[in-house]
Amino acid sequence: MSTQDAKPPVTPSQASGIRAALQYTGIPPSWLDKRPRLPSRNWLIFLSVTSSVIGLYIYDRRESKRIKQEYIEKVKYLSEQTGDHLSWPRKVTVYGAKWPGDEDYDQAMKYFRKFVKPILVAGAVDYEMVVGKRSGDLTRRIAEEIKARRRVDVGLDPAPSADLLPPNFPFRPLAELRQQELEGGIVIVGRPTFKEFMAGLKKGWTESLEKVDADERLAQELEMDGRFDEPEEPSGVEKLSPGPDSQPIPSSAPSPVLSHLQYRLPPTPSPQSRPAAPSTIPESLNTPPTIIPTLPPILFVSFTNYIGFTQIPLMVWDFFNQRYKVRSGAEAGYRLVMNSTRPFSYPPSPESQPLFSDITSSPTPSSKGDLDHGKESEAYFRSSLSSIPDDIEKARKKYYDGLPAKLETARALARGTREPTKEEIENPPSTEVELRADRMKKEKRWRNDLEGWNIVRPDKEVEWDERFGDALRVFDDPPDTDLPTAATT
Numbered sequence: 001m002s003t004q005d006a007k008p009p010v011t012p013s014q015a016s017g018i019r020a021a022l023q024y025t026g027i028p029p030s031w032l033d034k035r036p037r038l039p040s041r042n043w044l045i046f047l048s049v050t051s052s053v054i055g056l057y058i059y060d061r062r063e064s065k066r067i068k069q070e071y072i073e074k075v076k077y078l079s080e081q082t083g084d085h086l087s088w089p090r091k092v093t094v095y096g097a098k099w100p101g102d103e104d105y106d107q108a109m110k111y112f113r114k115f116v117k118p119i120l121v122a123g124a125v126d127y128e129m130v131v132g133k134r135s136g137d138l139t140r141r142i143a144e145e146i147k148a149r150r151r152v153d154v155g156l157d158p159a160p161s162a163d164l165l166p167p168n169f170p171f172r173p174l175a176e177l178r179q180q181e182l183e184g185g186i187v188i189v190g191r192p193t194f195k196e197f198m199a200g201l202k203k204g205w206t207e208s209l210e211k212v213d214a215d216e217r218l219a220q221e222l223e224m225d226g227r228f229d230e231p232e233e234p235s236g237v238e239k240l241s242p243g244p245d246s247q248p249i250p251s252s253a254p255s256p257v258l259s260h261l262q263y264r265l266p267p268t269p270s271p272q273s274r275p276a277a278p279s280t281i282p283e284s285l286n287t288p289p290t291i292i293p294t295l296p297p298i299l300f301v302s303f304t305n306y307i308g309f310t311q312i313p314l315m316v317w318d319f320f321n322q323r324y325k326v327r328s329g330a331e332a333g334y335r336l337v338m339n340s341t342r343p344f345s346y347p348p349s350p351e352s353q354p355l356f357s358d359i360t361s362s363p364t365p366s367s368k369g370d371l372d373h374g375k376e377s378e379a380y381f382r383s384s385l386s387s388i389p390d391d392i393e394k395a396r397k398k399y400y401d402g403l404p405a406k407l408e409t410a411r412a413l414a415r416g417t418r419e420p421t422k423e424e425i426e427n428p429p430s431t432e433v434e435l436r437a438d439r440m441k442k443e444k445r446w447r448n449d450l451e452g453w454n455i456v457r458p459d460k461e462v463e464w465d466e467r468f469g470d471a472l473r474v475f476d477d478p479p480d481t482d483l484p485t486a487a488t489t
Contacts, residue, residue: 019032056320057320060320060321060322060323061322063323063326064322064323064326067323067326067327067330068118068119068326068330070330071119071122071330071331071333071334072118072119072122074334075119075122075123075333075334075337075338076122076123078123078124078337079122079123079124088180089124089125089126090124090125090126090180090183090184090185090339091125091126091127091128091180091184092120092125092126092127092128092184092185092186092187092296092299092336093127093128093130093184093185093186093187093296094109094112094127094128094129094130094187094189095130095132095138095186095187095188095189095193095196095197096108096109096112096129096130096131096132096189096190096193097132097135097137097138097190097192097193097196097456098132098133098134098135098137098192099190099192099305099307100135100192100381100382100385100453100456100457101307101308101381101382101384101385102305102307105131105132105133105134106131107305108131108189108190108193108303108305109129109131109189111189111190111301111303111325111329112129112187112189112301112329114329115325115326115328115329115330115333116187116301116329116330116332116333117333118330118333119329119330119333119334119336119337120333120336120337122337123333123337125184125336125337127187132193132196134445134448134449134452135192135196135448135449135452135453135455135456136196136448136449136451136452136455137196137448137452138193138196138197138200139196139197139199139200139203139451139452139455140200141200142196142197142200142201142203142204143200143201143203143204143207144204145204146200146201146203146204146205147204147207147209150204150205150209150289151209152174154209154285155285156209156281156285159174160173160174160177181296182294182296184296185296185297185298185299185336185475186295186296186297186298186299187298187299187301187336188298188299188300188301189301189303190301190302190303190304190305190374190377191303191373191374191375191377191378191456192456194300194373194374194462195455195456195460195462195463196452196455196456198462198463198464199455199463201295201463201465201468202463202464202465205288205289205292205465205467206288206465207288208281208286209281209285209286210280210281210286215440215444218440218443218444218447219440222439222440222443227400227403227439228407228432228435228436289467290467291467291470292465292467292468292470292471293471294470294471294473295471295472295473297341297472297473297474297475298344298472298473298474298475299332299335299336299474299475300332300370300373300374300474300475301329301332302328302332302373302374302377303374303377304377304380305380306318306380307380307382308382311380314380331477332475334478335475335476335477335478336475338478339475340475340476340477340478340479341473341474341475341476342473342474342476343472343473343474344369344370344468344469344472344473344474345369345370345474346368346369346370346371346464346468346469347368347369347371368461368462370474371461371462371464378458379458381458385453385457386457388449388450388453389450389453392446392449392450395446396442396446399439399442403435403439406429406430406435407432407435409424409429410429410430410431410432410434410435411432413429414431414432
């Protein structure tokens with residue numbers, strides 16, 4: 001290209017418009033000469049992925065807020081109604097059990113507080129939360145509450161009375177309290193909670209009304225296995241006939257190491273030989289009732305907790321699709337607030353089914369009705385949970401293998417048969433009393449964990465009693481009043 005074809009440089013006098021204005025602001029001229037161009041391939045990939053993720057997150061959260069506000073507007077009018085100042089608001093009991101394999105026992109309640117609670121608050125419905133910190137806790141609590149109610153009904157325990165309360169204390173009769181329970185409801189979050197709830201119902205309405213101290217019964221059972229029995233006396237020590245003042249007669253000079261074996265109490269009778277305490281409750285009162293009174297209606301809240309490395313993709317998908325959880329929780333809360341119920345759906349008993357049935361007209365359904373609520377969530381249980389019974393047995397065996405050495409050390413130091421070592425002085429070993437208390441604590445935890453797992457394990461069906469058929473009801477979708485009614489002929 002010749003020099004004649006080259007364009008002369010732009011001088012400040014020739015510049016016009018915004019370029020002339022920006023030249024006098026201190027901006028370097030090289031910046032003004034730049035021409036825009038497309039980003040590189042890597043930048044385009046980064047910006048596309050980032051903007052897509054951010055856009056999906058923002059869209060999901062906006063939809064979640066919109067759905068929540070939509071259902072709040074549907075029930076807000078209930079909280080604005082002026083009622084009697086002496087009336088009590090509707091109150092429901094919320095049960096949330098520990099999800100198997102998750103150390104955070106409060107996951108079910110977090111789900112309720114985030115997705116269901118806003119609708120209940122907007123509809124002026126009060127609630128009480130009951131959390132199970134370990135598997136089986138809810139079953140034992142519900143069973144004890146039902147037994148306490150049965151004891152009051154049959155007259156074994158006194159009913160609440162105003163005479164037992166301080167003056168001017170608000171008192172409500174038992175009939176009024178139970179009526180409020182029926183007007184409220186029960187919220188069950190997740191399949192494990194449902195299994196524990198039904199197991200507690202069955203135990204409470206079936207077992208005896210005798211008040212049994214579980215810790216005392218376990219202590220008596222552990223006392224029978226002989227883990228803390230004294231070692232046998234050596235053959236060189238002869239013993240007189242048992243008596244209150246009997247003492248062994250040594251055949252030779254006693255050894256100071258075995259001095260603690262010279263004085264032994266006479267053997268006590270084994271707990272197995274003791275006769276069982278007679279029941280103080282008449283059989284007519286201790287018999288389970290044939291008819292169960294109507295129980296508060298149940299609200300099922302679907303809940304699945306993803307745990308484990310293999311479920312990380314589901315966690316990511318769940319994070320960007322919170323709107324589906326918001327809608328599910330809002331619909332559940334809307335059913336409860338609108339107080340629309342239906343009978344509990346359950347399979348008929350084998351005795352009530354005909355021996356021969358027409359397969360073409362009435363096929364036998366494989367579903368068990370409401371007893372299958374949340375069953376699909378059990379597919380997300382960690383596979384390692386199936387080894388819980390084996391893990392408990394291994395932990396128990398390891399503990400009892402090391403117990404004799406700990407017990408021998410504790411007794412030797414307590415009786416002064418040897419001096420403590422330097423390490424034992426710095427870190428004193430457990431005494432025999434502490435070992436007994438630790439064993440009691442471990443056995444109680446092992447047995448409760450095994451009992452709880454046997455309730456919620458996937459291959460275990462939900463506990464059912466035929467008496468529950470007429471006593472249970474379920475919250476259902478309210479009828480849509482906006483639909484036009486069909487024309488009558």
